Amino acid sequence: MKKKAIITLGLIFILLLALVIKNRGCRGDVPEIEGWYEPADEIDVKSSDISLAMNKKNNMWFINEQAYPGDADLIESLERKARDFKLLDLVSDKGYYDKYDLTEEKGVSVIIKGGGKVLRKLLIGKAGSTNNHSYLKVDDRKEIYLASGIMKSDFNLPVSDLRDRLICDIKNADVKSFSINYMGKNFDFHLISVKNETDRKSDKEKTNLKSEWRCSEYENLELNSSSVNSILGIFSPLKAAEFPENVEKKNAGNVICKVNIIYADKKIEIEIFSKKDKEMNYAFSSGSRYIFTLGKWQTEKLFIRNINDLAVKK
Numbered sequence: 001m002k003k004k005a006i007i008t009l010g011l012i013f014i015l016l017l018a019l020v021i022k023n024r025g026c027r028g029d030v031p032e033i034e035g036w037y038e039p040a041d042e043i044d045v046k047s048s049d050i051s052l053a054m055n056k057k058n059n060m061w062f063i064n065e066q067a068y069p070g071d072a073d074l075i076e077s078l079e080r081k082a083r084d085f086k087l088l089d090l091v092s093d094k095g096y097y098d099k100y101d102l103t104e105e106k107g108v109s110v111i112i113k114g115g116g117k118v119l120r121k122l123l124i125g126k127a128g129s130t131n132n133h134s135y136l137k138v139d140d141r142k143e144i145y146l147a148s149g150i151m152k153s154d155f156n157l158p159v160s161d162l163r164d165r166l167i168c169d170i171k172n173a174d175v176k177s178f179s180i181n182y183m184g185k186n187f188d189f190h191l192i193s194v195k196n197e198t199d200r201k202s203d204k205e206k207t208n209l210k211s212e213w214r215c216s217e218y219e220n221l222e223l224n225s226s227s228v229n230s231i232l233g234i235f236s237p238l239k240a241a242e243f244p245e246n247v248e249k250k251n252a253g254n255v256i257c258k259v260n261i262i263y264a265d266k267k268i269e270i271e272i273f274s275k276k277d278k279e280m281n282y283a284f285s286s287g288s289r290y291i292f293t294l295g296k297w298q299t300e301k302l303f304i305r306n307i308n309d310l311a312v313k314k
Helices: 002-024 070-083 223-234 296-302
Strands: 040-047 051-057 058-063 086-092 106-115 116-126 133-138 144-148 166-168 175-182 185-201 204-215 255-263 264-275 278-285 292-294
Touching: 040 070, 051 175, 058 070, 070 106, 070 144, 086 133, 185 296, 204 223, 255 296, 264 292, 278 296
Parallel strands: none
Antiparallel strands: 040 051, 040 106, 051 058, 086 144, 106 116, 116 133, 133 144, 175 185, 175 255, 185 204, 255 264, 264 278, 278 292
16 A cells, blocks of 8 residues: 555646646746836837937936926836846747747837936737746847746837827916806805804904805805815816827817916916817826827816806805
């Protein structure tokens, strides 16, 4: 019995060893890929679908020859992925690049530079069987590796996905006054001081004041502070939904709404146009050079049809 048990255990061990070897494939000389410490200032991404040239100047990222302002967090996340991925297996050192989509036609090329020096060159191919890994070539090595922490889809992005969508960031407390003109109707909002509460201290009456929003020409109408703050909340922060290509003010339609905000000794103007893209109105701001779109949840709050909609319900 003991002999049979030993033989059985031996066979199980051999089978397990064979399974491990099979799953490891060609695992062997997997190199340690060093990162870098100085931040990158150039990231170039190319595939059959996209061409991205991202450059950092004065701590700001710009995209392609149009110098679109880029979202620093998103762009620097690309740098981290190109630096911090982990090699798992040596898949092949004999080529077979087409099999793994590691050709110029099918792969995504990523080049990271800093101070004019190439920090990392990658060619990213198709995903592994689990879709959590991908095949890639590193720097000028001919070998194909399986890696985790990096995917082709991480870099194969349109320009619009990487642009900085921030139009303005105005805190409610900083707003001194604002106006909204919708379809020819103008509403000017300003703050007034009203009595809040009265108490007695040292036999003297002390009156506390609070600020409330009022609308010119409707001074006696008490406005719901939550409704007014909901409007102002659109601008803290205001982000573009999209930046449509080839759209300028001259072909965005008529201005149907104009917003002016005075805050912290600054002023910003926002225009909303009649034409739409994907059911979102075109808009333009004095704080940006580009036409952008706003979501319906934003524009509906700005399209004031009746001042009573903002009044305290009694």
